[in-house]
Amino acid sequence: MDALDMLKENLNFAHRTYVDARNATDEQLHFVPEDGSHSIAWCLWHTARIEDNLVQNRYRQTDVLWNEEWANRTGLSATDPFIGMSDEDAQKIRLTDKDAFFEYVDAVWAATAEFLDGMTADDLDREITLGDRVEKLGSSISTHMFGHFSSHRGEINWLRGMQGLPPVSAAAAP
Secondary structure, three states: OOHHHHHHHHHHHHHHHHHHHOOOOHHHHOOOOOOOOOOHHHHHHHHHHHHHHHHHHHHOOOOOOOOHHHHHHHOOOOOOOOOOOOHHHHOOOOOOOHHHHHHHHHHHHHHHHHHHHOOOHHHHHOEEEEOOEEEEHHHHHHHHHHHHHHHHHHHHHHHHHHOOOOOHHHHHOO
């Protein structure tokens, strides 16, 4: 298995865990414990927006998929920042149409798969600019998607456990 195949396999695992995280009621998806944190819905929204921005905007240098139409369909803002939100603002994120939101997530994942399928292992060494730093594409995917997404998967599992739901990682294992 080469590095590109490993990235694809790891990202597929992350996506499967997030599909399993959808298996919850609206109340469970939007649950926020007394001591704060985010909701499962926020974690799903945040990671989808991160992936959309990274793959479309930063790696492909095209427009992101998120737009007014998706915002209107899901009941979310087209302009809310998906990074750097206060906990208070993050707790206000509410999916009014979760099916439409999951369509958006699936579209993001399909665009990511298309991007990765069009790459070679040599493309992983391509330099990209994120803010004021330069990173190798393979390292950027690993750090900003797998590492970051794993931390939110842990948060999702913590929130699910507080509600008596099984963890998402177990259901996603190959």
